[in-house]
Amino acid sequence: MFNWLAEKYIDNKLISKAIKNLQVEFSPEHKKSLEHAVGLAYYFYAQSENESAKKIAETMSIFLFNGNYDYWTWIESALALHARIARIEGDIETHKKLVDIIWGAFEIGDETKQRINKKIFIRTLKGGDIGFDKVTACMEDGDTISEVNYRFSCLRKMILIREVGASETYPIEQAEKDIED
Secondary structure: OOHHHHHHOOOOOOHHHHHHHHHOOOOOOHHHHHHHHHHHHHHHOOOHHHHHHHHHHHHHHOOOOOOOOOHHHHHHHHHHHHHHHHHOOOOHHHHHHHHHHHHHHHHHHOHHHHHHHHHHHHHHOOOOOOOHHHHHHHHHHHHHHHHHHHHHHHHHHHHHHHHHHOOOOOOHHHHHHHOOO
């Protein structure tokens, strides 16, 4: 997968460098490489390069939840992006499978841990911690780099919310509108 991307983006030095780094370090046990891979996938998605975004997301979709949410958050973001692209392409079966994998993470561990983690996730679906306020603050401060980082963080959260079902307080329609904006 990274070879395909490396060939496609050989003329773009910045992307080419990021891909080369991933070729060396990418692993489900290497949190920073998961974060970089997700960042690159979402960058491609934001640039309407869905094929490239999908390649990365598909690769990460094979990783299973290992009980560590610090790693899972990045894999979950890749699963959500993969689900979104699958749904847009009309592949509802793949979309459903990926959403089931996301929800399946809450079936692992003891009952108390499952209940707590599911409660946190449901709170996320309500849209309260998306981070629009941080984007606005960065814009007001003229901090473009942080603004871009927060925008990508917001995009990841909105896509996750939209693809797994949203909530009454932050419905699918609102998530979709915010993603498009």
